[in-house]
Amino acid sequence: MVATPRGVLGRVLGWWRAAGVQIRSTIAATVLQAVVVAAAGAVLLLALSNNLDNSIDAGNLATAQGVSALVDGDIASSTAVATTDSPNREDLRDAISAASRRRAVVQVLNADGTVIAASDDLRGFTALARELPAAGGTRTLERALPFDDDPYRFTALGGAVDSTRFTVLIGQSLGTGEDTLHAAEVALTVAGPLLLLAVAGATYLFIGRSLRPVSEIRTTVEGISLRDLSERVPVPPGDDEVSQLARTMNAMLADLDRATTAQRQFVSDASHELRSPVATLRAAADIALTVPDRADRGDLAVLVRGEAQRLDRLVADLLLLARVDERSRGSAGTPQRDEVDLDDLVTAEARRLRTATTLDVAVHREPARVLGDGHALSRVLRNLTDNAARHAVSKVSIALHRNGSTAVLDVVNDGPPIPGQDRERVFDRFVRLEESRARDLGGTGLGLAIVREIVLAHGGNVRVLDPDDGPGTCFRIELPISEFPDSPELTD
Ligand SMILES: Nc1ncnc2c1ncn2[C@@H]1O[C@H](COP(=O)(O)OP(=O)(O)OP(=O)(O)O)[C@@H](O)[C@H]1O
Ligand SMILES: [Mg+2]
Known part of the structure; x- marks a missing residue:
């Protein structure tokens, strides 16, 4: 087969791309240096020859004038x-x-x-x-x-x-003059290639040395698997591009490490939580099958329904958290952005609480409208009031204030306070404090995690404070307000 110029060019380009940075840089630097040396040599020889001619002409003229x-x-x-x-x-x-x-x-x-x-x-x-x-x-x-x-x-x-x-x-x-020119030509033909050789050698060594940390980083990364993300790439000394790359890479590995550990923890916690209602359901079914006389159908039905409800809630919570996670990674579009009146949500939630509990429920609300997902925000309020009702002795209060362009929502109950060291931790997934476990208050420890994710997705924040009046617990949410509806303040 006859090689076409295109085919040859393609092969040369292919070789060039495969040659690697070290070889490519060396060739490029040497070719550039060759062009510079050739051009400088030509200019030098031309200038030298002109100079020789001029000096001969000047001598000749002086002699001619004398004669x-x-x-x-x-x-x-x-x-x-x-x-x-x-x-x-x-x-x-x-x-x-x-x-x-x-x-x-x-x-x-x-x-x-x-x-x-x-x-x-x-x-x-x-x-x-x-x-x-x-x-x-x-x-x-x-x-x-x-x-x-x-x-x-x-x-x-x-x-x-x-x-x-x-x-x-x-x-x-x-x-x-010709002898001088010839000597200069010889000097250039000898010194030029020597210079090129020196430049090629120096470039090859220098680029090789600069790239060594990169290949060390590559080898380390090759050895890191998703199973074990604890290893880190070597960081060369200094603050050049390569050490910056190594540091960025290590930060990324640390993030990946944290994320996979959290994910593994989450999956194991979730399976653990799912196992207990499933085990109860199985045990109930076993009793019904093996000792049908002892099993009261009514009791069994209540038990099965309770566990099924628990499972249902758990699965719904897990799904919700998974969706929030996806959204925060940008793979599930932007959250819904409707105009939501927070004061309406507060009114509805207070009404529910008064109907469902015997607690003393106090409400203070100022009109505040935010942009977001109404369903998710009412879920936030529901989780906070459920917790407050669960931990209250006799009193729960819900207060919605405006502070500049921020809506401040406090959900307070008069129960035992959350200790200082646990005030951050309670927002983590599956965290239930000792006191809740001891009193077997139910729940899986996902409520506050859901609250935090939703509030963050709405550009707000949530934290635990001491209530202004007396002992208890206050959960404060701050959300950016979209507008200020012109309606009166309400307290009941
Ligand atoms: N108002 C509160 N007062 C005291 N402790 C609280 C209060 N709210 C939450 N906690 C503590 O924080 C833990 C986590 O709360 P979270 O709402 O996440 O889970 P949960 O209420 O136990 O379960 P879930 O909400 O998933 O049904 C609770 O188990 C409880 O120990
Ligand atoms: Mg809860």
């Missing part, structure tokens, strides 16, 4: 050096010899372009320049000369004596 000053009318208008007899002749020869000693070659041309003076090297040469500059003007040109391997760079300076034009040509070999 030009010695050309007089006779020389300029002559056609050959040998036939001219001028008092300046000696000076001109000396100047040309001096230039020769500085390794320059010289030609002086008359207006027609005929050689009228020359250094020894160029004796017998015809004019090296064809286009001559105007008087005072200059031109530069390069010519190969038979006696030197390297080309010569010339400056032609135009001159005139009494309107007779002449041209002085001074040239110097480019050999020395």
Whole structure:
């Protein structure tokens, strides 16, 4: 099969992606460095070559000006050096010899372009320049000369004596400059790859070292299973991105650990609670089957109904908590948001309590409307008043106040207070205090957990306080008010 350019590109891309950060970073850094070194080298060589040309041109011009000053009318208008007899002749020869000693070659041309003076090297040469500059003007040109391997760079300076034009040509070999350029090229070709090698090695080692903690984190995480979330990833010293990642990872593991432990605890508590009514039901059924004479049908029916009710409530509570949990994880949409009049809920609950108990029920309510789920909020009030009634000696009071934009709901009873150290704990799932267990007040310890979840979902908070007047227990709920209906305060 013939590889298409697309196929090759795809394979290269695939290799690049699979190569890993260390290799990819090393290649990228080396290629970038190669481009920079090549560009810098080219600029350096160009600048060096320009500089050499400029310094040759400057030397040539100075010499040409010196020679030009010695050309007089006779020389300029002559056609050959040998036939001219001028008092300046000696000076001109000396100047040309001096230039020769500085390794320059010289030609002086008359207006027609005929050689009228020359250094020894160029004796017998015809004019090296064809286009001559105007008087005072200059031109530069390069010519190969038979006696030197390297080309010569010339400056032609135009001159005139009494309107007779002449041209002085001074040239110097480019050999020395070329040698310098060549040396620089060699240095760059040797030093460039060495530099690249050093950059590649350093990048590879540095990235490798930086990535080592990441691979340690990965190995640790690979070994952590949902069964045991107690392990933590190693945190490298410092406060760079990798150590921040490790710390975030550890915080996430701790959260997961807490959540799975809580979930396991919840499942085991729930099964435990479910077992006791189920066991009672089984025992009742066994008695009815094995000793039918001893079993009173009426008593059995009452027992079975009581346990079934307990089971029903328990399952309903568990379902409610599961739904609240799902919602707080954002997987069950937002809670319902209706306008709920808390004062109406208080009125209904007080009425229920007065009908169902013999307790003295006091109510104080101010109008307060909140946004939320009316059914869930009445469940909150029901759980609090049920608890209050269960623990009260003779009195329960429900008070709804407004405090700025907050609705404050107090449910107070005159029973034994909840000890300080238990005031947070009572909101945990399946927590029942010793006193409730001892008095066998029923209940499963889910009521307050449900209260807390619902109140939190409504943006509020709940806590246990000492009542303002006398001993007892006060549960205070604070919820944000949505608006203030314009109706009177009611107390009864
Ligand atoms: N008003 C109160 N006075 C004294 N103790 C209380 C009061 N309310 C709750 N508690 C204590 O807090 C515990 C937890 O209350 P919670 O409402 O969560 O559970 P429960 O009433 O025992 O059972 P459930 O409400 O699920 O039927 C109770 O068992 C009780 O010990
Ligand atoms: Mg309760």
